[in-house]
Amino acid sequence: xxxxxxxNMGGSRSGDWLLSALMGLAILxxxxxxxxxxxxGVSGPAGFSLAxxxxxxxxxxxxxxxxxxxxTAGVGTVISxxxxxxxxFLVALTDIRAKGALVFCLMIPMMIPPQITAxxxxxxxxxxxxxxKTIGLAPPLGSPQPLHSPLGxxxxxxxxxxxxxxxxxxxxLRAIPPEAVEAARISGARGLRLWWQVVLPLxxxxxxxxxxxxxxxxxxxxxIPAMLGIPAGYSTLPTLIYQRLAGLGTSVLTEVAxxxxxxxxxxxxxxLLNRLFLRRxxxxxxxxxxxxxxxxxxxxRLPVELALWLVIFAILVLPLLxxxxxxxxxxxxxxxxxxxxxxxxxxxxxxxxxxxxxxFGNSFLLATGAAVxxxxxxxxxxxxxxxRPNRLSRTFDLLVxxxxxxxxxxxxxxxxxxxxxxxxxxxxxxxTIWIIFIAYIARFFTVMLRPVQxxxxxxxxxxxxxxxxxxxxxxxxxxxxxxxxxxxxxxAGAILVFLTAFNxxxxxxxxxxxxxxxxxxxxxxxxDSGETVMASAVSVAVVGVVIVLMGAIQLASRRLPxxxxxxxx
Amino acid sequence: MAELTLTALGKRFDSHVALTxxxxxxxxxxxxxxxxxxxxxxxxxxxxxxxFEAPTEGEIAVDGTLVASARSGKLLxxxxxxxxxVFQSYALWPxxxxxxxxxxxxxxxxxxxxxxxxxxxxxxxxxxxTDYADRMPAALSGGQRQRVALAxxxxxxxxxxxxxEPLANLDLSLRATMQEAFAAFHQRTGATxxxxxxxxxxxxxxxxxxxxxxxxxxxxFATPEVLYSEPADAFVAGFVGDGAVVxxxxxxxxxxxxxxxxxxxxxxxxxxxxxxxxxxxxxxxxITLGDEGALRAEVRQCTYLGGRFRLRLIAEGGLDxxxxxxxxxxxxxxxxxxxxxxxxxxxxxxxx
Ligand SMILES: Nc1ncnc2c1ncn2[C@@H]1O[C@H](COP(=O)(O)OP(=O)(O)OP(=O)(O)O)[C@@H](O)[C@H]1O
Ligand SMILES: [Mg+2]
Numbered sequence: 001x002x003x004x005x006x007x008n009m010g011g012s013r014s015g016d017w018l019l020s021a022l023m024g025l026a027i028l029x030x031x032x033x034x035x036x037x038x039x040x041g042v043s044g045p046a047g048f049s050l051a052x053x054x055x056x057x058x059x060x061x062x063x064x065x066x067x068x069x070x071x072t073a074g075v076g077t078v079i080s081x082x083x084x085x086x087x088x089f090l091v092a093l094t095d096i097r098a099k100g101a102l103v104f105c106l107m108i109p110m111m112i113p114p115q116i117t118a119x120x121x122x123x124x125x126x127x128x129x130x131x132x133k134t135i136g137l138a139p140p141l142g143s144p145q146p147l148h149s150p151l152g153x154x155x156x157x158x159x160x161x162x163x164x165x166x167x168x169x170x171x172x173l174r175a176i177p178p179e180a181v182e183a184a185r186i187s188g189a190r191g192l193r194l195w196w197q198v199v200l201p202l203x204x205x206x207x208x209x210x211x212x213x214x215x216x217x218x219x220x221x222x223x224i225p226a227m228l229g230i231p232a233g234y235s236t237l238p239t240l241i242y243q244r245l246a247g248l249g250t251s252v253l254t255e256v257a258x259x260x261x262x263x264x265x266x267x268x269x270x271x272l273l274n275r276l277f278l279r280r281x282x283x284x285x286x287x288x289x290x291x292x293x294x295x296x297x298x299x300x301r302l303p304v305e306l307a308l309w310l311v312i313f314a315i316l317v318l319p320l321l322x323x324x325x326x327x328x329x330x331x332x333x334x335x336x337x338x339x340x341x342x343x344x345x346x347x348x349x350x351x352x353x354x355x356x357x358x359x360f361g362n363s364f365l366l367a368t369g370a371a372v373x374x375x376x377x378x379x380x381x382x383x384x385x386x387x388r389p390n391r392l393s394r395t396f397d398l399l400v401x402x403x404x405x406x407x408x409x410x411x412x413x414x415x416x417x418x419x420x421x422x423x424x425x426x427x428x429x430x431x432t433i434w435i436i437f438i439a440y441i442a443r444f445f446t447v448m449l450r451p452v453q454x455x456x457x458x459x460x461x462x463x464x465x466x467x468x469x470x471x472x473x474x475x476x477x478x479x480x481x482x483x484x485x486x487x488x489x490x491x492a493g494a495i496l497v498f499l500t501a502f503n504x505x506x507x508x509x510x511x512x513x514x515x516x517x518x519x520x521x522x523x524x525x526x527x528d529s530g531e532t533v534m535a536s537a538v539s540v541a542v543v544g545v546v547i548v549l550m551g552a553i554q555l556a557s558r559r560l561p562x563x564x565x566x567x568x569x
Numbered sequence: 570m571a572e573l574t575l576t577a578l579g580k581r582f583d584s585h586v587a588l589t590x591x592x593x594x595x596x597x598x599x600x601x602x603x604x605x606x607x608x609x610x611x612x613x614x615x616x617x618x619x620x621f622e623a624p625t626e627g628e629i630a631v632d633g634t635l636v637a638s639a640r641s642g643k644l645l646x647x648x649x650x651x652x653x654x655v656f657q658s659y660a661l662w663p664x665x666x667x668x669x670x671x672x673x674x675x676x677x678x679x680x681x682x683x684x685x686x687x688x689x690x691x692x693x694x695x696x697x698x699t700d701y702a703d704r705m706p707a708a709l710s711g712g713q714r715q716r717v718a719l720a721x722x723x724x725x726x727x728x729x730x731x732x733x734e735p736l737a738n739l740d741l742s743l744r745a746t747m748q749e750a751f752a753a754f755h756q757r758t759g760a761t762x763x764x765x766x767x768x769x770x771x772x773x774x775x776x777x778x779x780x781x782x783x784x785x786x787x788x789x790f791a792t793p794e795v796l797y798s799e800p801a802d803a804f805v806a807g808f809v810g811d812g813a814v815v816x817x818x819x820x821x822x823x824x825x826x827x828x829x830x831x832x833x834x835x836x837x838x839x840x841x842x843x844x845x846x847x848x849x850x851x852x853x854x855x856i857t858l859g860d861e862g863a864l865r866a867e868v869r870q871c872t873y874l875g876g877r878f879r880l881r882l883i884a885e886g887g888l889d890x891x892x893x894x895x896x897x898x899x900x901x902x903x904x905x906x907x908x909x910x911x912x913x914x915x916x917x918x919x920x921x
Binding site: 460462463465466467468469470471472473476480481484485 | 619621646647648649650651652653654656658659660661662663664673674677678718721722725
């Protein structure tokens with residue numbers, strides 16, 4: 001087949017130049033920062049040079065931070081897999097009650113910014129804990145905060161990313177046709193054998209995918225190691241980068257770029273390992289998973305339910321209570337009781353500090369903007385990638401995860417490098433809200449694109465061919481056939497983008513300037529300057545907003561098309 | 570209404586050859602069936618006609634106008650071919666009501682609202698779906714969905730309608746009803762119809778001409794009665810109708826205009842288009858059973874078909890034959906056979 005014909009395949013060329021332009025723009029947005037970073041990392045004063053790489057790798061701080069990153073992310077991932085896996089198997093396969101409520105509660109930790117998680121947990125433990133003081137259990141002053149340790153960081157990373165494993169695995173479990181399990185039961189398999197020989201092998205791909213994603217996300221996490229590790233002098237790669245940059249400014253960009261690339265390499269290794277592992281083990285599933293499986297737990301049901309809710313209490317309710325308690329005392333360290341209770345911190349943080357209101361506005365605009373823009377470009381893009389694959393689109397497919405997998409700090413630096421001087425002009429985006437916006441688009445591209453892609457891939461191609469035979473042009477097919485059929489997935493993606501962008505800290509931590517603060521930045525700065533009470537107050541407010549938003553979506557879910565609510569799939 | 574001309578058409582997927590050397594003309598208004606075993610390239614041929622795939626060899630013309638050519642790279646996109654297609658999976662749009670599904674081709678062509686309404690009503694009426702106009706496809710039975718797909722493919726008066734095993738998912742009685750509906754529609758509109766099936770009875774019952782395909786080639790393209798009585802090769806003889814293909818020695822022309830061949834030492838007079846056929850296609854109707862008879866055969870199996878019995882026979886040389894009988898015959902019984910005017914052909918058929 002000649003190349004000329006290949007481009008003709010599938011017919012109409014009317015919208016083609018538009019789609020190509022879109023593809024170019026998407027590649028520019030997601031890949032340019034990474035490429036720019038790479039260039040910075042391997043350039044010395046006189047062009048290409050590996051000297052900076054060698055220099056940075058030779059420093060003992062680099063190696064220890066690398067090890068710390070791998071250790072905390074690794075242990076954290078194990079915790080995520082145990083918690084998220086147990087929840088997913090029990091919720092997807094058994095007859096426990098109140099599944100909807102469980103899933104909703106399990107989603108909340110992911111939607112809470114990591115630095116708030118860290119702040120909340122330090123309020124659960126340690127000598128200054130308002131909660132412990134109030135109930136008289138606080139350890140004596142001067143005793144160490146147990147969370148300011150590698151294991152403390154790992155545990156919180158694990159809790160933070162439990163829902164990633166949970167969601168991916170549950171989606172996979174739902175795709176298992178009930179007949180596969182029923183056939184095994186008819187053949188006499190029961191209990192653990194059924195689980196071990198049928199369910200587990202069939203869910204391996206989604207479990208592995210969830211594990212890889214949890215690991216990569218933990219690797220790039222900044223909020224938790226920053227809040228827990230920096231006071232203890234324990235650096236991971238993201239916090240090391242932050243400290244270098246905060247201490248020495250932009251003169252260390254090359255060094256920082258190398259560190260950033262190092263995280264990128266570890267993250268990519270994780271992803272590739274996962275792909276390699278899956279290649280040998282992805283079974284095609286035959287049959288339709290139209291009914292959910294419901295294995296009866298019988299007399300074990302109540303104990304299992306109690307255990308699950310206990311976990312929810314420990315990882316969600318307890319830290320939020322501690323956070324709320326801290327936000328209600330007049331000064332950090334004072335026990336909370338009827339004499340001391342005060343709304344001073346709330347009043348000061350929300351109404352006296354103009355930056356808080358500004359940050360709410362900024363975060364809301366950024367999150368909405370990112371969700372809307374991404375929704376608009378993801379659909380045509382996913383269509384081109386599926387129906388007219390070429391080398392360009394395959395490369396894009398492979399690399400679109402990168403800005404998300406890369407730690408936010410890394411992406412932020414890449415964006416600074418890229419936009420500090422706009423090519424051919426004297427303009428700079430640095431210091432404006434646009435640099436944050438562009439970074440968000442790059443970062444959350446994959447969050448939006450992947451659900452749309454999989455919805456599109458599941459569509460019978462004959463749907464579109466039928467429209468084509470009816471005479472519909474490409475634009476018309478996209479609008480009248482593809483769009484309505486993939487809209488639920490797109491809406492789900494948009495909701496996820498909004499919720500994650502609303503709470504984002506790692507990217508904006510380096511990109512903000514006066515006037516463009518985001519919520520994450522405000523909380524981090526308050527805590528950093530010792531205003532723990534105010535930081536807690538803003539955090540509780542943010543968590544409240546998130547829960548109200550999620551609740552509203554949940555309530556509306558009955559009237560929304562199936563698949564719009566991301567945690568319900 | 571259109572005449573479809575295929576010239577030396579070929580389609581390769583990477584290294585896999587799905588179609589080769591397909592040449593045929595589907596006449597204006599003809600009902601053509603594509604018949605063949607699974608994987609022989611029927612769907613591929615249909616998708617080439619519709620324009621979803623580009624040929625890697627040869628060309629396709631509609632009413633003499635080239636629409637696809639491997640040589641020049643020309644490919645008229647499906648949306649400009651004015652064809653209707655019914656997919657095996659129906660491909661109804663689940664977010665549109667039955668009426669909207671059917672109206673879509675008209676909307677795309679820019680028909681006025683009033684015109685759309687009358688046309689959709691007529692199409693629904695014809696397929697017996699008037700009462701279901703406002704239903705969503707998910708709330709329809711398999712047969713109803715199938716009729717929606719049909720109505721949708723016909724509503725805009727396409728010049729050709731392509732159907733890919735449209736009845737494969739239906740039960741026997743619904744199949745029969747739908748077959749009648751197709752035939753009726755075809756008669757009323759005179760559209761060229763290309764109908765893919767692997768059910769030979771369906772193909773023979775409905776089509777003006779049947780293209781029997783195997784291994785990416787059209788083995789024979791002829792009317793059902795010619796396929797049955799004068800198969801071009803052993804594959805067609807075996808795939809279409811009942812009976813047996815046996816090797817024979819050619820002995821030259823006979824005085825009646827037939828040819829004479831030698832089968833198990835007996836001279837048999839056969840019809841043929843070649844001078845020296847070395848294969849015979851012996852249909853059950855060609856065999857007369859009796860106690861006398863030059864050939865002897867043993868009954869291996871006797872199956873009741875309703876009204877008559879089908880006998881599987883083993884003749885002297887270990888030859889498998891099939892015959893019909895009006896009475897039940899004991900297994901193992903020995904019968905005499907007389908063979909009257911079977912069809913002879915040459916085993917080596919030069920393709921292309
Ligand atoms: N997109 C494709 N890529 C590679 N090979 C293909 C593709 N489509 C079809 N084939 C191959 O081409 C051959 C013909 O396929 P086709 O779908 O036309 O068969 P068919 O006659 O319709 O069979 P069935 O009756 O089972 O539907 C098959 O061997 C098939 O594997
Ligand atoms: Mg087929």
